Amino acid sequence: MLRSYTPPMPRQLPASIGQRLMWFLGHYRAESASVNCPAAFRIHGRLDDDRIAAAVTRLERRHDALRTTLERDRRELVQVVHEEPTARIEWTSLPAGAEDELTEQYAAELRAPIAVREWPVRWHVWRLGPEDTVLAANMHHLVSDAWSCGVLIDDVLALLGADGPAADLPPIGWQYPDYAAWQHGDAENGALAAHQDYWKSKLDGMRMPALPGTAAATGEPALALGTIPADQADALRTFAKTHRTTLFSIMLSLYYRLLHQETGQADLTVASLFANRMRPEVQKTVGFFANMLALRTTLDPDRPFTDLLRATQRTVMDAVVHQSVPYQMVPVPSLRDSGGRVDDVVFQMLPDRRPESWNPTDVGAGLRIDTFRPSQGLSRFGLNLTVIPRATGFDVRLSYTRDRFTDAWAEDFVRRYVALVPTILGV
Secondary structure: OOOOOOOOOOEEEEOOHHHHHHHHHHHHOHHHOOOEEEEEEEEEOOOOHHHHHHHHHHHHHHOHHHHEEEEEEOOEEEEEEOOOOOOOEEEEEOOOOOHHHHHHHHHHHHHOOOOOOOOOEEEEEEEOOOOEEEEEEEEEHHHOOHHHHHHHHHHHHHHOOOOHHHOOOOOOOOOHHHHHHHHHHHHHOOOOHHHHHHHHHHHOOOOOOOOOOOOOOOOOEEEEEEEEEHHHHHHHHHHHHHOOOOHHHHHHHHHHHHHHHHHOOOEEEEEEEEOOOOOHHHOOOOOOOOEEEEEEEEOOOOOOHHHHHHHHHHHHHHHHHOOOOOHHHOOOHHHHHHOOOHHHEEEEEOOOOOHHHHOOEEEEOOEEEEEOOOOOOOOOOOEEEEEEEEOOEEEEEEEEEOOOOOHHHHHHHHHHHHHHHHHHHOO
16 A cells, blocks of 8 residues: 655744844835845856756755745744755756856846745756856845855855765754744843843934935936955055954945045944854854844044044944844934934945955866856945955945935945045055
């Protein structure tokens, strides 16, 4: 007598604090709705479909977040962790060298919403000939973040390498549901209260930078670009070592200085995303950990730049200590009364990679793998300045919305930001 197979029942667990906040924003403030969180790879060499499918299945088995859907259970948001991976992969063949078509299709993939109630990740493979492949893992932001993309990159390099899907991957300390349970425990036992008290004191009386707006523009997102040349980028790295600080603090200080020049305000607040991975158990975990924090610093325009840098560094270090509480959990009456939002003005900086990591990685089996990042970068925030270290200098990207800022203003803002670098280097 044949027995029918009954798949294991999924586990239902409380959503994390961050997931609840993002879900709320996505439903009640559509302009700040969550975005897709992609990790994509350009693979050179012969790679058969079965090897890709096996690697994707291994990744979904390895990371609970890649098998987690979210849904409402009465008034509560819950994570539903499915026991079996699905490895739903879409395959597309393009002519060799069809870079414009690839970029257009990839952009369309990122714009398409992910139904997180059904499955949290969408896999897509583009073939541009027998030895040119792009693999994209397009994850819902409720189950991933920028750090998670880095974790996935390391895993993909191992799983597509010489050992293939049988590769020996490093152990994961906590799966994301373990972290969510620990976080709820901290909330219940009062451990988060001290962090909330810090932010209440730090942000009391906060006002956002009063930047110019324009009522005549269209409201569509746009991007202004600039470049800090390689010699100045290297000098900034030396400057950071000399002053025992970080590139993040230096570039944020320059942002404060330009915002002061633009607004005349000395008390400035800029939002930034922090990884929120202080515990060693979550270093290899895929999940939504990142928190947006409000970085408030006061500058004196008559003092040297190094004074502003020291103040900024204190702000950043305190934020690192208290990063477990996002700004959405902190009541800020002054911000509510002024009608502003913390994510109106944002600063982000990608990590400064090791020199050898700029090149494609030889993983064995005749494959070379690189990350795939077409030059896009529109943001869901009002004004988002992002600095991206490259081997040939720093890219500066200002994402903005045309309902508030003109193209000419944004391009001039980026030009002035880049022009501040030599003023602090003395070149």
